[in-house]
Every structure is written in structure tokens, then in C-alpha cells.
Amino acid sequence: MSEEIVNRVASSALVSIDLADWYPREEIVLFDLKPLLFREMILKEAEFRAALQGIDWSSYQGKILAVTCSADAIIPQWAYMLIAIHAAAYVKGIVMGDEQSAAQQTLLDRIRTLDLQQYIDKRVVIKGCGDLPIGAAAYMEISRRLQPVVKSIMYGEPCSTVPVFKKK
16 A cells, blocks of 8 residues: 655645745945034034045945934935935945845835736745744735735745635
8 A cells, every 4th residue: 555645735836935035135234324424413514425425335336235323413315315326336225224124125125026927826825934034014015016916825834824815
């Protein structure tokens, strides 16, 4: 009585998505405005512009820039615009916040630009439980994006899923 063992999960029509595949692998560098401020408290336009001109932006080549200000200072909106203009030619991405928020925002951006053609009328499993801090926002965004095109969305592993959505 030797029956062949069949892996039904492998032969099913389920499409598995692991959000960790889109998690940023690029180095995330914190860019703090505090040292560019007069007495680390006040932004003086001429000095700020000069300081930005003096930065070797090529050292940020291919990295994700997380822009923040650790000083309790009022920073005008145009100051962040200037940083973006200076960094744009070098960085892979630029995000307002710390390293963790930069990773989360980059992941969300990648989900938002995902080509959905490959998921039309598919049964999709969004993998859960991993080593990276994916965050609820990414699971919400992938669900929102997929829902109009897929047959169903499940969460977990293909062998043990929680149903999230089924097209009626």
C-alpha cells in the first residue's frame, strides 16, 4: 500500500506574494538638518543654502535618504524642497522621517507601482510572518491594490491561510 504523496499546495493555482521581496535592500541613511542650523536652532537661508552646496551628495549615491531634524526648530517647507533638489540626482529615494519610516514608505511606493496584470483572476496568498518589519500599512496597501483584480486574497502560508477577500 504505497501511495504517492502529492503536494497539493505546489500544484495549486495559488500565487504567493512575499512583501519581504519588495522591502528595501538599499542602505538607508539618516540626513539630519540639525547640524546645518545656526546654533542648531535657527535656519538662516544663506548659510543653509551654502551648507547644502558644500555637501558631497555623491556619498549618497544609490541610497535611500531619510530626512529629519532632531532639533526642536521650525523648518520652512522650502528647506526640505532644497534638500530634495540637491539629493535627487544621487539617491535612490528620499523620504521624510527616520530610517524605519523610510523603509516603510519605500515598501509602500513599490507596492503602489506594482504591475497588477499578472494577478488578474488569480487566487493570491500574501505571505505573513517573516524576519522583516513589514508593517500593517503594507498589508493594507497590497490588499487594496489587488482586490479589484484578483479572485481571492488570503493571508499566511499556502498550506495554512486566513481568507481575507473572495470575489462574489
